[in-house]
Amino acid sequence: MSKILVTGGTGLVGQQLISLLHKQKHEVAILTRNPKKTNEYLWDLHKNLVDDKAFENIDYIIHLAGAGVADKRWTKKRKEEILNSRVSSTQLLYQKITSLKIPLKGFICASATGYYGASTSETIFSETDKPAHDFLGSVCDAWEQTALSFQQIDIPVTILRTGIVLTEKGGALQKIKTPVISPLGSGKQYLPWIHIDDLINLYHKAITDHDFTGIYNAVAPEHQTNYSFSKQVALTFKKPFLGIGVPSFLLKLILGEMSQILLEGSRISSKKLKTKNYTFTYPNLNKALESFVKTTQA
Ligand SMILES: NC(=O)c1ccc[n+]([C@@H]2O[C@H](COP(=O)([O-])OP(=O)(O)OC[C@H]3O[C@@H](n4cnc5c(N)ncnc54)[C@H](OP(=O)(O)O)[C@@H]3O)[C@@H](O)[C@H]2O)c1
Numbered sequence: 001m002s003k004i005l006v007t008g009g010t011g012l013v014g015q016q017l018i019s020l021l022h023k024q025k026h027e028v029a030i031l032t033r034n035p036k037k038t039n040e041y042l043w044d045l046h047k048n049l050v051d052d053k054a055f056e057n058i059d060y061i062i063h064l065a066g067a068g069v070a071d072k073r074w075t076k077k078r079k080e081e082i083l084n085s086r087v088s089s090t091q092l093l094y095q096k097i098t099s100l101k102i103p104l105k106g107f108i109c110a111s112a113t114g115y116y117g118a119s120t121s122e123t124i125f126s127e128t129d130k131p132a133h134d135f136l137g138s139v140c141d142a143w144e145q146t147a148l149s150f151q152q153i154d155i156p157v158t159i160l161r162t163g164i165v166l167t168e169k170g171g172a173l174q175k176i177k178t179p180v181i182s183p184l185g186s187g188k189q190y191l192p193w194i195h196i197d198d199l200i201n202l203y204h205k206a207i208t209d210h211d212f213t214g215i216y217n218a219v220a221p222e223h224q225t226n227y228s229f230s231k232q233v234a235l236t237f238k239k240p241f242l243g244i245g246v247p248s249f250l251l252k253l254i255l256g257e258m259s260q261i262l263l264e265g266s267r268i269s270s271k272k273l274k275t276k277n278y279t280f281t282y283p284n285l286n287k288a289l290e291s292f293v294k295t296t297q298a
Contacts, residue, residue: 001025002060002105003028003029004026004028004058004207005055005058005062006018006028006029006030006061006062007062007064007093008032009030009032009040009064010032010034011064012165012167013196013199013200014030016169017062017064017204018030020200021204024204029056029058030054031050031051031065045088045089045092048088058102058104059106059207060106061104062108062206062207063089063093063107063110066082066085066089066110066143067081067082067086069112069261070258073258074257082139083138087139087142090109090147094146097150097155106155106158107155107157108158108160108206108207109147109158109159110160110162111140111144111159111161111162112136112163113125113161113217113268115131115137115144115161116129116137117132117134117136117264117266118264119132120188120189123266123267124266124268125217125267125268125269126217126268126269127161127215127216134260135257136261144159158206158212158213158215158216159215159216160216160218161216161217161218161219162194162199163193163194163217163218164193164194165193166194166195166288167196173292177233179240180240180241181230181234181241182241182243182245183229183246184251184262184263185246185263186245187226187230188225188226189263190225190226190265192219192220192223192267192268193219193220194220195282195288197281197282197291198218198280198282201278202273202278209276211276216273218270219268219270220270221270221271221283226262232289236289237289237293
């Protein structure tokens with residue numbers, strides 16, 4: 001049994017991860033901007049402030065916190081929030097771990113497939129590829145570089161470059177499940193995805209398998225375009241599918257620069273996970289979506 005400090009533990013991934021950690025008898029503390037429960041501790045990134053009590057006897061940190069990338073239009077201020085909530089938070093955790101001299105067994109950090117950039121091509125990106133120079137590519141790169149600084153103090157680092165997380169509890173899938181389902185833009189852009197159960201299994205692996213360090217693409221092995229993905233969602237949830245894509249110009253008009261995360265996307269390889277003996281519970285989309293139909297009906 002380990003004690004794990006989870007940042008962003010109140011979020012979509014965090015809540016389901018914490019429920020797995022509790023089932024596995026681990027102890028969990030949470031860093032949040034609004035502590036409510038006894039195991040939740042305050043941090044305020046704007047004031048560079050964090051409650052030292054959160055760090056008592058911890059073995060691992062899982063760092064998930066960050067302002068939602070798709071929640072609001074990307075104004076200059078919002079972009080700063082998206083970047084700072086990830087990079088300054090990682091720096092603050094690093095300062096605390098060094099000043100409190102905590103012998104952490106591992107620092108595990110979220111990142112995103114946005115690292116490879118908002119571009120559509122047949123390229124299959126793997127972990128050794130360079131970051132893109134666009135906004136999300138730069139955010140992910142800065143976030144990862146800050147996380148990797150823990151290695152300098154001999155703390156192992158695991159980074160999960162995550163695709164769109166599929167869960168019935170919110171996130172992208174609920175936004176796609178409109179009464180009539182249509183692809184977006186050309187529909188040719190790839191949409192790297194992962195089932196929530198696989199993602200939380202990977203976070204769990206990072207605290208139980210000491211060989212599971214380094215950077216990994218947390219995406220399912222099956223590649224889907226936005227068109228094939230939307231069609232499969234319509235089929236599984238028995239909703240009408242309108243094959244004509246929502247026009248790109250409309251999405252650009254409504255969402256501004258943020259529309260690129262919907263309109264562009266390349267293929268991402270998950271082969272490195274295989275080398276660490278990870279077997280996906282949901283390697284294909286059909287099976288992944290079916291699991292939510294069963295959950296809804298149960
Ligand atoms: N969900 C996906 O499809 C997906 C895909 C790729 C990567 N990721 C990454 O994985 C991580 C977890 O994803 P998620 O879907 O669980 O995210 P989420 O539901 O948006 O939760 C993130 C948590 O971060 C904290 N947070 C939000 N804004 C913040 C700010 N301005 N400053 C400090 N903390 C802030 C919040 O916790 P408090 O309110 O308690 O402080 C929130 O619960 C995120 O970093 C995300 O970028 C997610």
